Amino acid sequence: MDGGGGKFPAGVRWAMSTDLDKLKTRLQALRAKTIANGCTEEEALSAAAKVAELLDRHDLSLSDLEIRDEQCEQLAIDTSRKQRQPISSCVGAIAEYCDCKAWMEKDADGRIRYVFFGLKPSVEMAHYVYDVVATAMRSGWERYQHSQRFIRYASDEKGSFQFGMAVSIADKLIAMKEARDEANRISSGRDLVVVRHAVVEAEFAKLDLKLRRGRASGKRVAAGAFEAGQEAGHSLTLHPGVGGKGR
Numbered sequence: 074m075d076g077g078g079g080k081f082p083a084g085v086r087w088a089m090s091t092d093l094d095k096l097k098t099r100l101q102a103l104r105a106k107t108i109a110n111g112c113t114e115e116e117a118l119s120a121a122a123k124v125a126e127l128l129d130r131h132d133l134s135l136s137d138l139e140i141r142d143e144q145c146e147q148l149a150i151d152t153s154r155k156q157r158q159p160i161s162s163c164v165g166a167i168a169e170y171c172d173c174k175a176w177m178e179k180d181a182d183g184r185i186r187y188v189f190f191g192l193k194p195s196v197e198m199a200h201y202v203y204d205v206v207a208t209a210m211r212s213g214w215e216r217y218q219h220s221q222r223f224i225r226y227a228s229d230e231k232g233s234f235q236f237g238m239a240v241s242i243a244d245k246l247i248a249m250k251e252a253r254d255e256a257n258r259i260s261s262g263r264d265l266v267v268v269r270h271a272v273v274e275a276e277f278a279k280l281d282l283k284l285r286r287g288r289a290s291g292k293r294v295a296a297g298a299f300e301a302g303q304e305a306g307h308s309l310t311l312h313p314g315v316g317g318k319g320r
Contacts, residue, residue: 100197121202145276148196151186159235166243170250171199172269210235
């Protein structure tokens with residue numbers, strides 16, 4: 074070992090860092106392409122599944138010790154809003170899907186931001202999934218609004234629709250995560266979740282944050298729009314593999 078106190082020789086740590094940089098660059102490029110193309114819901118979440126498999130393949134190529142030597146980081150996503158947004162109902166599921174922790178905080182001006190914490194590639198993936206879910210919710214509302222031929226709509230209609238959609242997508246992400254983890258355990262004989270969580274929990278404890286459980290917003294929900302949003306979310310097709318039509 075070198076004198077820098079690391080667990081691996083300098084050459085090995087350099088190779089690991091290079092691989093992580095390549096993976097992060099690839100994730101960023103895929104995220105930019107997916108968002109810029111104005112993807113549909115199915116394309117967006119299919120791409121999210123593709124990113125998850127990309128990350129799993131990377132981590133399965135490493136030993137448990139190599140994963141434990143990776144660094145954790147935080148990534149904050151600003152909303153520029155002072156009120157909780159419908160996507161907040163999906164943030165926890167996004168974090169679980171990406172083996173991260175997540176919380177909501179406010180900046181000095183009281184504007185909400187969501188913070189993801191975890192291993193570097195996992196955090197980058199969480200940012201990607203958050204963006205594609207937000208894109209899906211935006212486009213889903215636009216299609217619903219067009220289909221209803223709304224000239225005007227009550228302020229709670231949009232929020233209710235997107236809230237319903239977020240709840241439905243969250244359920245799908247959790248189910249997809251469980252299936253993905255089980256497939257990895259069967260194919261590799263390893264449980265990446267246990268290794269990743271051990272690192273994240275240890276590093277998270279060092280932050281010594283005092284997080285409080287969120288409270289319900291108390292907002293009224295338009296039942297029809299909420300159910301329509303749930304239906305839109307249920308209609309999304311998630312493809313857990315990377316095969317099929319390329320982007």
